[in-house]
Amino acid sequence: MSTIVRPYGDMTGDGMVQTSFTLPIPHDKKAEGAALQLAAKMGLDPAMLVHAKQMGEGFTFFVVYGRVNHLVELDKVQVVERDFPLLTAKEVNTLVKKKLRRKLSVVGACIGTDAHTVGIDAILNVKGIAGEKGLEYYRELKVVNLGAQVTVPDLVEAARKEKADAVLVSQVVTQRDAHLHNTREMTAAFREALPAHKRPLLIVGGPRFDELMADELGVDRIFGRGTTPREVASFLVHKIIEKGSEKK
Numbered sequence: 001m002s003t004i005v006r007p008y009g010d011m012t013g014d015g016m017v018q019t020s021f022t023l024p025i026p027h028d029k030k031a032e033g034a035a036l037q038l039a040a041k042m043g044l045d046p047a048m049l050v051h052a053k054q055m056g057e058g059f060t061f062f063v064v065y066g067r068v069n070h071l072v073e074l075d076k077v078q079v080v081e082r083d084f085p086l087l088t089a090k091e092v093n094t095l096v097k098k099k100l101r102r103k104l105s106v107v108g109a110c111i112g113t114d115a116h117t118v119g120i121d122a123i124l125n126v127k128g129i130a131g132e133k134g135l136e137y138y139r140e141l142k143v144v145n146l147g148a149q150v151t152v153p154d155l156v157e158a159a160r161k162e163k164a165d166a167v168l169v170s171q172v173v174t175q176r177d178a179h180l181h182n183t184r185e186m187t188a189a190f191r192e193a194l195p196a197h198k199r200p201l202l203i204v205g206g207p208r209f210d211e212l213m214a215d216e217l218g219v220d221r222i223f224g225r226g227t228t229p230r231e232v233a234s235f236l237v238h239k240i241i242e243k244g245s246e247k248k
């Protein structure tokens, strides 16, 4: 397989892409010209305007379609691949029971002002997502879901009280990098409150995290868009039981 690819629109390798954006101007002929100017500056040549719609007072949403000349170099792509086996719920329960010989304690929350609980609920609640049951369904996991807008001190306190093996934090809002600031505040608070051997695994998730930033943010793992509960349960077993990062 070639390691160099180009976008595909009408014909293989024609370089055609579609993109959308909003400009803070009312919709008129000049606005459409402005959208095409931006598209040209973004490297779309030729660029076609395929949709323009005024969104409230003084804002217009655009969709443009055009050719880019850039090549994608697949051998330079960096991603976080899953580096642990994907287990079934039964396998997770068996490993926890045999090797940990107690329930594995998980505390989850949305921190800061973030009220988007659908993602963390999908991972934790029995209902789950994508046909998989959430972590509450796993007999050998004890899950406490603190819900939305939890403060960092309350999270640390709950983790201490529950003797959490893992703390799962969701951050969906990324305006002004809130997800990064909140994550850094959280990891700093855990570092301050607990010595390394008593610290739970710190895991964050949300659709707009860069999974490569785990070290920089001081967390053990970042889970992005489309994560399923089974992946998280398998990671917990891998890290806490198989890698032996159990708290003493």
Ligand code: B12
Residues within 6 Å of the ligand: 113, 114, 115, 116, 117, 118, 119, 120, 122, 123, 129, 168, 169, 170, 171, 172, 173, 174, 175, 203, 204, 205, 206, 207, 208, 223, 224, 225, 226, 227, 228, 232
């Ligand atoms: C539903 C929703 C709401 C609901 C939330 C209800 C609730 N109880 O959660 C309500 C109406 C309350 C809401 C409010 C707001 N919202 Co809103 N909302 C959405 C919406 C439409 C869907 C989010 C969602 O539920 N996704 C489904 C879940 C399953 O996906 P997920 O969160 O990505 O979770 C998965 C993974 O990311 C991962 N994951 C997530 N968290 C975690 C955690 C861990 C530990 C792990 C392992 C994995 C994991 O696993 C999940 C399952 O696969 C999005 C737009 C969109 N289409 O995404 C906007 C969106 C997130 N909202 C947005 C905004 C701006 C707001 C408001 C500020 C609007 C306003 N001006 O009032 C407020 C903020 C409220 C607040 N204080 O947080 C913006 C955020 C923009 C940004 N860059 O930050 C979005 C992107 C919409 C947009 N395009 O503008 N919102």
